[in-house]
Amino acid sequence: MNNNNVFETILGAVVLAFAGLFIVFAYTSADLRKVQGYIVSANFPMIDGIMEGTDVKINGVKVGSISSLTLNTKHGNDQFLVTVSMSLRNDVDLPEDTIAMVANEGLLGGKYMSLEPGIEDDIIKKDGTGRIVRTQAPLRFDDLIGKLIYGSTAASDTSSHAAAGAQHGAAETPGTASVQ
Secondary structure (H helix, E strand, C coil), X not given: CHHHHHHHHHHHHHHHHHHHHHHHHHHXXXXXXXXXXXXXXXXXXXCCCCCCCCEEEECCEEEEEEEEEEECCCCCCCCCCEEEEEEECCCCCCECCCEEEEEECCCCCCEEEXXXXXXXXXXXXXXXXXXXXXXXXXXXXXXHHHHHHHCCCHHHXXXXXXXXXXXXXXXXXXXXXXXX
16 A cells, blocks of 8 residues: 555656646747837727737737737827837837737637838837827627628728728728828
């Protein structure tokens, strides 16, 4: 009976050691740390699924993380828009016409902030005052299902999105561009 207890104790220790090694491996390979760099902000009408610490990616490569989310409550064009502050690596130079959008990692996966660099020569400031003025809100799955089930006319959707975009200033809604 005594040998059986020793064997079970050693086997339990080996299992715990392997579990500990697995946790260390998962933590070191997951890249969960926040990126330290310069701050860029952008306004969105909604940010479903985005939170502090969410990845910021360009072409699928992590270049930053979300550092803060703030709801604008002051009266004006930006009222009730969400200001998203992103910390980006210092070696990433973004053109001023960069587009920021909330993207899906998959059908069942989480969301991340996707940046699509533009073609302008002027670069967004790295002194903490840099802003991305072209944004696109996330596509909501329930809205897509509703359109599929009930149908809608493209003209009425376009006019309602354009009116919402004009009301909220620089933030764009899906499928529209801000006109200034």
